[in-house]
Amino acid sequence: MGWGSQLIASLKEGLRPVADLVYPPRCVSCGGAIAAQGALCAECWGELEFPGEPACKQCQRPMGSAAAAKSGTCYVCAGDPPRHSGIIAATLYNDASRKLILTYKHGGKIALAPLLARLMAARIDAPEGEGALLIPVPLHRWRIWSRGFNQAALLAREIAKAGKGELLVDGLLRAKRTPSLGGLGREERETALAGAIIVRPSRASQIAGRNVILVDDVLTSGATSDACISALLDAGAASVKVACFARVVDGRGLGGGKSGVPKSETPEAITAPGAT
Numbered sequence: 001m002g003w004g005s006q007l008i009a010s011l012k013e014g015l016r017p018v019a020d021l022v023y024p025p026r027c028v029s030c031g032g033a034i035a036a037q038g039a040l041c042a043e044c045w046g047e048l049e050f051p052g053e054p055a056c057k058q059c060q061r062p063m064g065s066a067a068a069a070k071s072g073t074c075y076v077c078a079g080d081p082p083r084h085s086g087i088i089a090a091t092l093y094n095d096a097s098r099k100l101i102l103t104y105k106h107g108g109k110i111a112l113a114p115l116l117a118r119l120m121a122a123r124i125d126a127p128e129g130e131g132a133l134l135i136p137v138p139l140h141r142w143r144i145w146s147r148g149f150n151q152a153a154l155l156a157r158e159i160a161k162a163g164k165g166e167l168l169v170d171g172l173l174r175a176k177r178t179p180s181l182g183g184l185g186r187e188e189r190e191t192a193l194a195g196a197i198i199v200r201p202s203r204a205s206q207i208a209g210r211n212v213i214l215v216d217d218v219l220t221s222g223a224t225s226d227a228c229i230s231a232l233l234d235a236g237a238a239s240v241k242v243a244c245f246a247r248v249v250d251g252r253g254l255g256g257g258k259s260g261v262p263k264s265e266t267p268e269a270i271t272a273p274g275a276t
Contacts, residue, residue: 028112029099039115047096051089051247060087062249083229085239089219089247090119097246101217105151116217116245117158124164124213124243133207134160135171137216137228138197142177155245156215165213172228173200189223197227199235208236213243220248
């Protein structure tokens with residue numbers, strides 16, 4: 001940390017009591033009083049569900065028992081091996097994580113990015129993050145203009161600040177606008193996304209031969225992550241791991257499909273059959 005950064009950090013710390021007096025710390029989920037800004041209260045924290053063991057060594061999917069986990073691979077990955085090199089999920093998708101994601105992405109509360117990213121970064125081990133490129137799932141420029149930000153890019157930036165990789169915010173490009181994929185079958189989703197996500201030509205040389213961590217907010221059963229992974233591997237990436245804040249499991253749309261790759265979706269679409 002340079003002298004300027006240290007000075008800024010010291011000023012922030014010195015002004016913290018004043019800020020807390022004017023704006024008392026509140027839980028970012030329920031609004032209850034807490035001790036520090038940008039955190040969760042004990043009750044909301046307790047409602048989050050975190051990945052545990054036993055779990056699939058390839059996709060981190062929870063296994064029902066130690067006996068089922070003997071092989072180390074879930075039935076989805078065993079039947080159709082994924083192209084990714086692993087999944088890093090901060091939480092499992094439930095009501096608590098859904099509320100945070102909707103508030104963050106659709107409520108425009110970008111101040112939640114540091115909290116969500118800290119939980120993600122905590123799951124990225126040093127060997128995974130050392131020298132890896134952090135590349136967010138891209139949004140089409142029209143979606144960015146309407147929303148005002150790319151939620152995955154903000155998370156990737158915060159993870160990079162935590163020292164868990166090198167940020168390459170524009171490594172992927174959504175080259176064409178795609179329709180809503182909710183309600184479409186797999187083949188229709190693949191057709192809609194065909195050629196939609198590519199490696200940005202000016203970044204191809206930076207990606208070739210590198211380990212990549214693909215960053216998004218939610219990982220479920222859509223086709224977007226598959227398209228991102230394929231584009232990165234086709235461009236010569238050595239490997240691609242997927243990091244997300246919330247991971248959908250237990251039959252709520254997490255399937256392998258043709259490539260066995262769990263996919264990224266917006267949380268509000270998960271209730272729709274075949275949603276993306």
